Amino acid sequence: MTPADIETFFATLQAANPHPQTELAFASVFELLAAVLLSAQATDVGVNKATRRLFVVANTPQKILALGVEGLEQHIKTIGLYRSKAKHLMLTCQMLVDLHGGQVPRTREALEALPGVGRKTANVVLNVAFGEPTMAVDTHLFRLGNRTGLAPGKTPLAVEMGLLKRIPKAYMVDAHHWLILHGRYVCQARKPLCWQCGVEKVCGFKLKTPAPK
Incomplete structure (x- = not known):
């Protein structure tokens, strides 16, 4: 994924969800x-x-x-x-x-x-909790880093380092929320919903899922 594609990728996710939040419930x-x-x-x-x-x-x-x-x-x-x-x-x-x-x-x-x-x-x-620009690589981020071409890597740490290097600073604090939510609800493991994906045009995944008939 080129730097221009990465900018488009995160700008699109930001426009769709300006203030992403974790789905875990907590009060402290x-x-x-x-x-x-x-x-x-x-x-x-x-x-x-x-x-x-x-x-x-x-x-x-x-x-x-x-x-x-x-x-x-x-x-x-x-x-x-x-x-x-x-x-x-x-x-x-x-x-x-x-x-x-x-x-x-x-x-x-x-x-x-x-x-x-x-x-x-x-x-x-x-x-x-503390607003640090960190990247928590779970199964969703690991899959997206590799599938999209955003930050390919053989290990979670390699994907984390790739994401930290390639994601523009303006998006870094919220990036892992956008990626988790995108992986959870759109770019799913078994069958990505490519026809519903707002960033499909800049995604490097070759085997895109067609819309159901």
Whole structure:
């Protein structure tokens, strides 16, 4: 994808959705961190359903710890891998209390040191909570980076570095939201809805899906 195509690509997505937002429900930085940690291999809808109940009774590290592992598991058992996620969230809450005064840290290093928090989760928190121009590469971004020709790469990190290098600064803060939403609802994995795609003309995907008859 050429620089001119990339400009058109993001200008088009921006025009269609000027202020994109994450679909995870949260009311604080800690709630965002917890929701993203719980969202691995799960849908945002499923996570929101569980956290809607959880955050009413426990929406701080201290309150999560007070629930205990079994109590936390009861609130999130509808989410896949809930046992390991409960363990990670409990350990993360303990570290937040012990090392950060119960607050979510603002540096990548401190975030990635938390149990269950990898590079993608750290990027989401840095971007959504603190406005950092980071790129959280999930399955949607990895697919779009390669399929469209925007930032081809064999690994999520390679795609992330390509996106950071190629996306114009004016679009960077909101770019990962646009890409996630585009991948979730238009450029879907099995059958991209190319006939509904506003950026189809600048996309390098060769096997475009025709409109259904």
